[in-house]
Amino acid sequence: MSFFQKIKESAMNAADKAQQTVEITRIHTRISSKEKEIADHYKEMGKCVFDAYVAGDPSAAEANIAEYAGKVLEIQKEIAALKHKIMEIKNEKPCECGTTAPFEALFCPSCGRKFETVAKEPQALALAEGPATRHCTVCGGELETGDKFCVHCGAPQSAAKEGIDE
Ligand SMILES: [Zn+2]
């Protein structure tokens, strides 16, 4: 690749990255405002309980509480969806073991745990990179260097077997 092509490419990647950052910031802002909505609902719930208590009938608050709780649960779902979106943009998701796995991974490449959420078609994984791709010894799916478990089928991979299988 020529020097200028390289420059052009890295500039494009930088633009993509910038675009991603803008999008992620936008989503974070939406999450913050949703979290504020939840906090407001909590306050309103507290006020209902207090008023009912003062009026001598704590159970009177129940209907209101149920309504606010329903709203909070809805908003929590929206927040979860937004967080999911961020992981999708960054192409990563956290595993309980502390590793960050590719967003599309079905299994953690580090500990082999199966992810519960299955995102998209597995073939979307094919978009990745360079020549020295490792493949799963069981299902043949593409792996990142250093993956101890196949992200597609969860089969353990021997670390020794680097490079392309013949
Ligand atoms: Zn893991």
Ligand SMILES: [Zn+2]
């Ligand atoms: Zn596999």
